[in-house]
Amino acid sequence: MKRYFSRKILVYILTFLLAVTIDWMIPRFMPGDPVDVLMARAGSFAEASELMHDYYTGVFGLDVPVWQQYLNFWKALFQGDLGISVYVFPRPVTQVILDAVPFDILLLVPSILLSWFAGNHFGAFAARSKRLDNTILPLGYILTATPYMWLAMVLAWALGIVFNIFPISGGYSYAMTPSLSWAFIWSFLQHWFLPFISLFLVGFGGWAIGMRNMIIYELEADYSHYLEALGAPRKLVRKYAFNNAILPQITGLALQLGVIVAGAVVTEVVFSYPGIGYLILQAVNTRDYFLLQGCFLFIILGVLIANFAIDVAYVLVDPRTRIGMQGETT
Amino acid sequence: MITFLKKNEILYFAIRNNKLKIGLSVLIFFILLTLVGPLLTDYSPMEYIGPPSAPPSSEYWFGTTTFGQDVFSQFIHGLKASFLVGIIGGGIGTLLGVLVGFVAGYRGGMIDEILNMVTNIVLVIPTLAVLLIIVAYLEVRGIFAESVFIGLTSWPWAARAIRAQTFSLRSRDFVDLARLTGMKPLKIIFSEIAPNMMSYLLLVFILQFGGAILVAATLDFIGLGPTNAMSLGLMMNNAVLWGALLLGFWWWFIPPGIAITAIVGSLYITNVGLDEVFNPKLREM
Numbered sequence: 097m098k099r100y101f102s103r104k105i106l107v108y109i110l111t112f113l114l115a116v117t118i119d120w121m122i123p124r125f126m127p128g129d130p131v132d133v134l135m136a137r138a139g140s141f142a143e144a145s146e147l148m149h150d151y152y153t154g155v156f157g158l159d160v161p162v163w164q165q166y167l168n169f170w171k172a173l174f175q176g177d178l179g180i181s182v183y184v185f186p187r188p189v190t191q192v193i194l195d196a197v198p199f200d201i202l203l204l205v206p207s208i209l210l211s212w213f214a215g216n217h218f219g220a221f222a223a224r225s226k227r228l229d230n231t232i233l234p235l236g237y238i239l240t241a242t243p244y245m246w247l248a249m250v251l252a253w254a255l256g257i258v259f260n261i262f263p264i265s266g267g268y269s270y271a272m273t274p275s276l277s278w279a280f281i282w283s284f285l286q287h288w289f290l291p292f293i294s295l296f297l298v299g300f301g302g303w304a305i306g307m308r309n310m311i312i313y314e315l316e317a318d319y320s321h322y323l324e325a326l327g328a329p330r331k332l333v334r335k336y337a338f339n340n341a342i343l344p345q346i347t348g349l350a351l352q353l354g355v356i357v358a359g360a361v362v363t364e365v366v367f368s369y370p371g372i373g374y375l376i377l378q379a380v381n382t383r384d385y386f387l388l389q390g391c392f393l394f395i396i397l398g399v400l401i402a403n404f405a406i407d408v409a410y411v412l413v414d415p416r417t418r419i420g421m422q423g424e425t426t
Numbered sequence: 427m428i429t430f431l432k433k434n435e436i437l438y439f440a441i442r443n444n445k446l447k448i449g450l451s452v453l454i455f456f457i458l459l460t461l462v463g464p465l466l467t468d469y470s471p472m473e474y475i476g477p478p479s480a481p482p483s484s485e486y487w488f489g490t491t492t493f494g495q496d497v498f499s500q501f502i503h504g505l506k507a508s509f510l511v512g513i514i515g516g517g518i519g520t521l522l523g524v525l526v527g528f529v530a531g532y533r534g535g536m537i538d539e540i541l542n543m544v545t546n547i548v549l550v551i552p553t554l555a556v557l558l559i560i561v562a563y564l565e566v567r568g569i570f571a572e573s574v575f576i577g578l579t580s581w582p583w584a585a586r587a588i589r590a591q592t593f594s595l596r597s598r599d600f601v602d603l604a605r606l607t608g609m610k611p612l613k614i615i616f617s618e619i620a621p622n623m624m625s626y627l628l629l630v631f632i633l634q635f636g637g638a639i640l641v642a643a644t645l646d647f648i649g650l651g652p653t654n655a656m657s658l659g660l661m662m663n664n665a666v667l668w669g670a671l672l673l674g675f676w677w678w679f680i681p682p683g684i685a686i687t688a689i690v691g692s693l694y695i696t697n698v699g700l701d702e703v704f705n706p707k708l709r710e711m
Contacts, residue, residue: 111547116553121559234695241636241691243643244661247684252669253679264671309698341504351549351583355641362647366666376554377648395552405549 104407108400115396120169122161122389160199177395193390200371200398204360207295208349215303216345220338222304223311232306239301244359248294248366255290262290267370283315291367295360304309306348310341310407343414350406353399439703446699452692454458456685463502469491471656482677492668495662501561501681504658508639508689510571513659515638518577519559523584528615530585531592541585552660553641554650556705561650572645576638584630587648591626593668624702629697636693658682 155365158170172178178189219236222228239247256264268274270284314320314337323333364373379387440446451624467487469475476490488497531539557575564571595601596619604614620627645651646659647666665671665679 107543107546110543112548114547115551118556118559236689237494237691237694239696240685241640242681243640243647243659243662244645245647245666246679246686249662249666249671250678251685253674253676257671257674305694305698306660309701351586352548354552357552358641358644361554362644366671380649390556392552396550399550399552407432 119389119392141376171402177342177385178390181387183382189390191385196372207292211296211299212303215300216307219304219307220311231315236301236304239297245362245366248363251290251294265286291363293368299403313336346410350403443699445695447694449696460505461628467499469496469499471503488681495506500656505655507657509567511642512635514573516549516635519580519634522581526585527588531589545585553579558663566652569655576641631698632693636690682688
């Protein structure tokens with residue numbers, strides 16, 4: 097148990113170091129110096145631009161050797177300082193991202209968890225029932241094969257433009273400023289629904305299919321046959337099968353996180369939803385590499401934290417890891 | 427004789443399996459469309475040939491874009507790109523997964539630990555971030571480069587699955603016997619373990635194939651895809667960029683998505699069908 101976690105934590109630390117290093121490389125190895133971008137925007141006199149150039153280079157910390165920059169990056173990182181956004185100069189990147197994070201949490205956490213729970217229970221329910229297996233599960237295959245942005249586009253077009261039920265752009269009405277009023281919450285929910293449902297549906301299909309296939313394996317396992325032979329009620333056998341089949345689904349959630357995050361990024365782009373995905377697109381378009389760097393750092397942190405939570409959940413659910421079978425045996 | 431009977435049995439169940447039949451039919455339909463398609467259209471995908479934003483008609487089967495490009499022609503070229511990405515990206519992903527999985531599962535110990543760690547790291551690092559840096563260096567990006575990149579980042583789950591399978595086969599009697607006779611580890615892997623996993627490896631390849639197509643669509647959609655070719659994801663990117671949603675040009679973005687969904691969905695269904703064919707326990711009586 098202790099070894100299991102210490103090994104896991106070592107992997108997390110290594111991953112974090114490597115990921116942050118790659119992240120640090122983004123603004124430094126990209127073509128198009130961020131300072132030049134700002135200078136081009138300013139487009140001032142030769143003499144003044146000399147001074148401006150020095151000033152900006154100092155602001156972004158690019159006037160020291162590369163190794164010093166790398167160390168400074170780590171130092172700044174632990175102080176929560178991610179540099180200054182070029183796109184919305186001179187707002188700090190941390191500030192820009194912290195404004196976007198709540199939107200992501202409110203969108204991603206419910207859609208991932210709900211689709212996982214609903215998909216697993218539905219898949220378990222549909223397994224080995226001929227009618228459901230042949231009617232609704234094909235729908236699951238279609239859903240899980242759907243590209244995230246396409247489902248988002250179809251929903252936006254059908255429900256937003258053709259039937260005009262939902263707004264298709266932004267995180268809340270453009271006429272409002274964020275506040276804790278009922279009108280704002282209502283507007284937020286209206287804008288939240290379409291991105292949520294499109295993320296939910298794609299995930300739901302995948303989990304339902306996965307669970308259905310796992311349950312069929314489990315129902316054919318020896319212990320299931322043995323239970324049946326003992327005359328155990330069908331419901332009980334299924335419950336045991338479900339408890340066993342849920343384990344690979346938990347691991348599957350960890351494996352799928354990257355795909356889900358990428359899916360959320362494109363979904364936010366379709367709906368212009370003001371989360372990190374949308375910020376990434378804007379940062380790419382305006383060559384704001386510091387903002388890009390910050391966005392990826394938050395994604396890395398989020399994925400790592402989620403992975404760790406899944407590891408803990410796995411240990412809680414699977415008695416074998418608790419007793420001390422180290423590492424994964426599956 | 428025995429192998430012939432066994433093949434026959436698999437064939438027998440393959441013919442009776444509805445999932446396999448449906449999946450393969452859809453897949454073959456799209457493959458044929460990709461091969462025959464170029465003969466059906468006289469236009470090149472990028473050329474401005476028709477009236478802008480015309481709905482589908484007998485002249486332009488899928489209508490035209492805002493700039494008067496033929497959507498059907500783009501669609502056919504996009505299909506080709508998707509299959510290429512699937513074969514190359516899925517192939518590399520499977521190959522790497524097989525390699526890492528076999529070595530880690532068979533060797534165990536320290537090598538397993540290290541490979542496992544590498545797998546977990548690749549799994550967690552956001553591929554988008556790495557891609558952004560690579561993209562910055564490649565002035566002209568083709569479908570081939572994109573496929574290679576997808577292959578290089580998509581192998582971890584396959585490696586884990588294959589490692590687990592190898593792990594369970596490693597301690598079987600016939601493997602022990604091979605080891606006792608002094609067979610080299612590489613030979614044991616390829617002549618004793620791999621043949622027992624062939625069906626499994628095929629399933630992994632199918633899933634990698636479908637996954638690569640989906641990833642490519644995502645990358646193309648945020649503008650990190652090929653710069654010198656047309657793809658289904660790029661069509662959707664252009665459609666959103668030029669307001670096809672707001673203006674209701676549904677013929678521009680509906681076909682590429684349907685094609686991706688149909689191809690990937692049929693791959694998944696074929697996968698389950700094959701699983702039922704190969705695995706007697708799963709056959710529905």
